[in-house]
Amino acid sequence: xxxxxxxxxxxxxxxxxxxxxxxxxxxxxxxxxxxxxxxxxxxxxxxxxxxxxxxxxxxxxxxxxxxxxxxxxxxxxxxxxxxxxxxxxxxxxxxxxxxxxxxxxxxxxxxxxxxxxxxxxxxxxxxxxxxxxxxxxxxxxxxxxxxxxxxxxxxxxxxxxxxxxxxxxxxxxxxxxxxxxxxxxxxxxxxxxxxxxxxxxxxxxxxxxxxxxxxxxxxxxxxxxxxxxxxxxxxxxxxxxxxxxxxxxxxxxxxxxxxxxxxxxxxxxxxxxxxxxxxxxxxxxxxxxxxxxxxxxx
Numbered sequence: 001x002x003x004x005x006x007x008x009x010x011x012x013x014x015x016x017x018x019x020x021x022x023x024x025x026x027x028x029x030x031x032x033x034x035x036x037x038x039x040x041x042x043x044x045x046x047x048x049x050x051x052x053x054x055x056x057x058x059x060x061x062x063x064x065x066x067x068x069x070x071x072x073x074x075x076x077x078x079x080x081x082x083x084x085x086x087x088x089x090x091x092x093x094x095x096x097x098x099x100x101x102x103x104x105x106x107x108x109x110x111x112x113x114x115x116x117x118x119x120x121x122x123x124x125x126x127x128x129x130x131x132x133x134x135x136x137x138x139x140x141x142x143x144x145x146x147x148x149x150x151x152x153x154x155x156x157x158x159x160x161x162x163x164x165x166x167x168x169x170x171x172x173x174x175x176x177x178x179x180x181x182x183x184x185x186x187x188x189x190x191x192x193x194x195x196x197x198x199x200x201x202x203x204x205x206x207x208x209x210x211x212x213x214x215x216x217x218x219x220x221x222x223x224x225x226x227x228x229x230x231x232x233x234x235x236x237x238x239x240x241x242x243x244x245x246x247x248x249x250x251x252x253x254x255x256x257x258x259x260x261x262x263x264x265x266x267x268x269x270x271x272x273x274x275x276x277x278x279x280x281x282x283x284x285x286x287x288x289x290x291x292x293x294x295x296x297x298x
Contacts, residue, residue: 071103213291
């Protein structure tokens with residue numbers, strides 16, 4: 001894990017700020033990666049792999065926290081599933097984005113506006129859930145988030161987390177590089193299973209791999225669009241109706257420069273025989289992501 005340790009340098013992580021600046025709604029956010037977040041089958045797998053293993057151990061009346069839960073789609077499904085099992089779940093979405101908070105409230109969920117790296121204001125939590133969130137943060141903030149989750153749990157509480165990862169260590173490094181602050185101006189931390197388990201161990205969260213959610217795919221044009229500002233009113237990837245001709249020209253110039261950087265990075269990994277299964281197709285180049293699901297206790 002030495003190479004991982006060497007990469008724990010704190011960098012400016014602007015992923016969340018970039019997406020907030022770009023004014024992404026939950027509906028648009030969910031369209032990325034082929035509607036991965038909203039796909040009922042993917043939500044079902046989270047429940048089957050994570051919740052099913054512990055549901056009988058949860059109390060009849062319980063407090064549930066969805067951390068970084070966006071508009072509350074996952075929280076709503078978890079709440080409904082628990083109620084089917086005869087449990088009464090007071091369910092709260094903790095989210096920093098005010099637009100997402102409004103959408104969660106429309107679903108009848110309680111909400112708290114907070115950054116989970118700073119504080120999780122609710123204690124005595126029976127079940128904390130998280131899906132596809134941690135990678136937006138620096139390693140240091142991931143450590144803080146995990147520590148805050150541990151602090152919020154009851155002694156017998158559980159934490160179910162689906163982490164964004166890659167096929168193997170080389171794919172994870174490649175993804176982090178093409179989405180880095182230097183290349184995209186964004187910064188993410190996709191983690192291998194071993195890296196995530198090590199971070200949990202440092203936080204003294206007892207954690208095991210429960211299984212894998214379905215894989216998904218996103219394209220280079222999706223990722224560039226996701227962090228590009230000045231598109232309020234645009235719907236869907238590269239809906240250019242909200243752009244002036246000059247803005248369109250600037251957009252495509254910057255996007256093409258980003259795609260070219262990605263080509264160079266992919267070539268480097270190919271020459272080093274680290275990756276040979278990603279076909280470069282310009283802005284349409286697709287990258288597969290993996291979704292290991294972990295269950296933790298104090």
